[in-house]
Amino acid sequence: MSTRIFPTAQDVENAFYESLERNDLALMMAVWAEDEDIVCVHPAGPRLAGQEQVREGWRKIFASGQRLRFQIAQQVRVAGVMLAAHSLHEIITVVGEKQPRPAVIATNVYLRSAAGWRMIVHHASPAPATAAADPAPETPKILH
Secondary structure, three states: OOOOOEOOHHHHHHHHHHHHHHOOHHHHHHHEOOOOOOEEEOOOOOEEEHHHHHHHHHHHHHHOOOOEEEEEEEEEEEEOOOEEEEEEEEEEEEOOOOOOOOOEEEEEEEEEEOOEEEEEEEEEEEOOOOOOOOOOOOOOOOOO
């Protein structure tokens, strides 16, 4: 049981990405709600449900030893009194690599409880490749 209190959904999100950058399983699990109704989907991975599966999924990721840096872009937040959802792009750079990895689109859902805000869903998927720009038309279009 975590004694850490997160006063806002954004505080939980900040701790979530901090735990990823530090490979800190204890901090990672402190951001999650302490019940079995939690869900995590890693990019191209299976759905993990419940404390045991979510913990094991993160343990495997952290055991790889890769150090990651996250830049969050295009964040959209929707919030109510008890529930908040954040949709964002994760720009991930592996420490030691010059170029970031292809972007990941993530949805994070948070629930407010007596113990403060906690994550209940993290779903991350590879972002689709950006479409090539349409070629310029050969003749100008005139609108009337």
